Amino acid sequence: MLPLTTLSLALLSPAAVGVLAQQPKPPIKVAVSPHSHQRSPSSLATRGNGFIRAPIHAAQGAPKMLRRRQEDEGLNNENLGTTYTIDIEIGTPGQTVTLILDTGSPDLWVNPQCETSGQEKYCSSFPQFDYTKSKTIRDLEQADILSYGKGNVTIEYVTDDVVIGSAKVKSQILGIGFESHDIPLGILGLSPSVNPNNQPYPYLLDSMVDQGIISSRAFSLDLRSIDNPSGAIIFGGIDLAKFSGPLAKLPMLDPSQTPSGADRYWIVLSGVGMTYPDGEVAESDEIAIPVFLDSGGTLSRLPSTIFQAIGDSFPGSQYDPKSGFYIVDCSIASEPGSVDFIFGSNKKIRVPYGDFIWQVQSDVCVVGVLPTDDEPVFGDSFLRAAYVVYDQDNRNLHLAQAANCGEEIVEIGSGVNAVGSSLTGKCKEEAGGSGGGGGEGGLDVTTTRKPTRTASGGGPQVTNSEFGPGPAGTRVSTGGLGLPTPTGSGGGGGGGNGGNDDDDSRASGLDVGVTVAVALAGLNMLVVWLL
Numbered sequence: 001m002l003p004l005t006t007l008s009l010a011l012l013s014p015a016a017v018g019v020l021a022q023q024p025k026p027p028i029k030v031a032v033s034p035h036s037h038q039r040s041p042s043s044l045a046t047r048g049n050g051f052i053r054a055p056i057h058a059a060q061g062a063p064k065m066l067r068r069r070q071e072d073e074g075l076n077n078e079n080l081g082t083t084y085t086i087d088i089e090i091g092t093p094g095q096t097v098t099l100i101l102d103t104g105s106p107d108l109w110v111n112p113q114c115e116t117s118g119q120e121k122y123c124s125s126f127p128q129f130d131y132t133k134s135k136t137i138r139d140l141e142q143a144d145i146l147s148y149g150k151g152n153v154t155i156e157y158v159t160d161d162v163v164i165g166s167a168k169v170k171s172q173i174l175g176i177g178f179e180s181h182d183i184p185l186g187i188l189g190l191s192p193s194v195n196p197n198n199q200p201y202p203y204l205l206d207s208m209v210d211q212g213i214i215s216s217r218a219f220s221l222d223l224r225s226i227d228n229p230s231g232a233i234i235f236g237g238i239d240l241a242k243f244s245g246p247l248a249k250l251p252m253l254d255p256s257q258t259p260s261g262a263d264r265y266w267i268v269l270s271g272v273g274m275t276y277p278d279g280e281v282a283e284s285d286e287i288a289i290p291v292f293l294d295s296g297g298t299l300s301r302l303p304s305t306i307f308q309a310i311g312d313s314f315p316g317s318q319y320d321p322k323s324g325f326y327i328v329d330c331s332i333a334s335e336p337g338s339v340d341f342i343f344g345s346n347k348k349i350r351v352p353y354g355d356f357i358w359q360v361q362s363d364v365c366v367v368g369v370l371p372t373d374d375e376p377v378f379g380d381s382f383l384r385a386a387y388v389v390y391d392q393d394n395r396n397l398h399l400a401q402a403a404n405c406g407e408e409i410v411e412i413g414s415g416v417n418a419v420g421s422s423l424t425g426k427c428k429e430e431a432g433g434s435g436g437g438g439g440e441g442g443l444d445v446t447t448t449r450k451p452t453r454t455a456s457g458g459g460p461q462v463t464n465s466e467f468g469p470g471p472a473g474t475r476v477s478t479g480g481l482g483l484p485t486p487t488g489s490g491g492g493g494g495g496g497n498g499g500n501d502d503d504d505s506r507a508s509g510l511d512v513g514v515t516v517a518v519a520l521a522g523l524n525m526l527v528v529w530l531l
């Protein structure tokens with residue numbers, strides 16, 4: 001496959017020419033007017049010396065206010081996890097789109113197909129990017145199918161200007177979705193090129209460095225809890241007032257050291273503990289389990305013996321064989337206990353029960369972890385409690401206990417010490433739990449155990465695959481397919497969705513899949529890699 005960067009001079013596809021011919025010729029240089037900054041979707045965004053801060057939002061997959069309207073779509077749609085999103089502007093003039101912030105995949109793309117998203121009303125409540133209205137868009141005549149842990153999308157690559165926080169990134173490569181399945185929002189990926197054999201292209205982080213916006217490919221991510229609006233991503237910076245204790249430096253594993261050989265934000269988990277509501281602490285012996293950090297996933301997935309140890313240790317938990325979750329009483333979420341994860345020699349991240357528990361229905365709560373035998377992952381149920389600096393240039397992650405005591409952002413420079421080794425959070429470490437308690441009984445996380453209590457009746461209506469896009473899996477590249485028909489201009493709200501009136505999303509999903517397969521069969525399809 002040709003590297004995408006060499007395609008930037010490719011001729012526009014006939015479809016795009018048709019579209020672009022109706023528009024005035026784009027100016028050679030687009031002046032960055034101060035007004036475009038003011039119109040930034042991120043009103044709280046700040047730009048300092050070489051860093052860009054942008055707020056992120058926690059969105060319930062199917063917000064409560066939408067649920068009533070979704071009754072006719074069946075129970076399945078109710079049980080969607082929390083998604084962390086970011087608003088960015090694309091094109092000239094800029095159009096605001098809301099994207100899932102995903103550290104588990106590298107690509108940036110917009111315009112999911114709502115009819116086959118499994119969450120049609122929710123998906124349609126967000127504006128789509130109408131590329132026919134952008135004066136700066138260019139078709140790269142290259143298409144891809146991106147597959148995620150859940151769902152997939154066929155995209156056409158284009159370049160266009162992107163405003164994130166208050167920074168304008170020029171000519172960023174991004175995908176315009178054609179057909180997609182089971183993904184309700186576009187995705188802003190922030191991982192390295194996942195497969196070493198894939199030809200990488202300049203991702204958003206690369207462009208920010210190339211264009212002098214930040215000094216090195218590093219960002220910090222502070223998800224905060226579901227009801228807290230102050231989560232943020234800082235490209236090229238660290239907010240010392242958003243964590244307590246020292247930032248622990250942990251090397252990103254080489255792909256060859258990981259279960260799948262994929263290059264993600266993998267680190268080693270070296271211990272697990274439980275701090276019970278009465279202050280008692282149990283801790284495992286030292287372990288060495290590779291896990292990666294995936295902000296695009298709602299839950300965490302850990303080896304089954306760890307899953308069992310955590311689930312069974314929750315006060316009053318019941319294993320539900322039907323859904324595969326440990327169910328707990330929702331009142332546990334407000335108890336003072338925590339699930340504790342240890343990294344490196346002695347860095348403990350305490351995840352309060354309230355952040356680790358997932359409220360599936362108004363009166364049903366489950367422990368936010370599932371078992372996996374292949375790629376252990378920490379999703380949002382862990383990340384809410386951690387402040388994480390992702391340093392791609394030096395291949396290190398830096399972790400600390402998340403907290404909130406104001407704002408004091410320092411820039412991440414460049415070089416091996418870009419993230420200082422002695423950075424300590426300005427927030428006070430919370431008393432209790434972490435600093436002692438002398439765990440009497442150990443926590444056995446290496447032996448299979450039977451659940452102490454098993455749920456008998458109908459458990460929660462969830463299956464294991466209903467949340468998050470999950471990490472990127474496969475990527476299939478083809479020649480350009482031409483730009484898709486825009487699905488309606490940015491108004492949001494129900495509007496006509498491309499004339500597809502089919503109420504049965506399953507059936508229409510099938511049709512779409514077949515159409516794509518046929519369309520691709522006619523092209524010289526190149527399978528780049530499969531997991």
Ligand SMILES: *[C@@H]1O[C@H](CO)[C@@H](O)[C@H](O)[C@H]1NC(C)=O
Nearest residue numbers: 145147151152181509510513
């Ligand atoms: C995308 O997902 C749909 C629904 O799961 C599936 O039917 C289809 O085969 C997938 N397409 C590709 C190219 O993987």
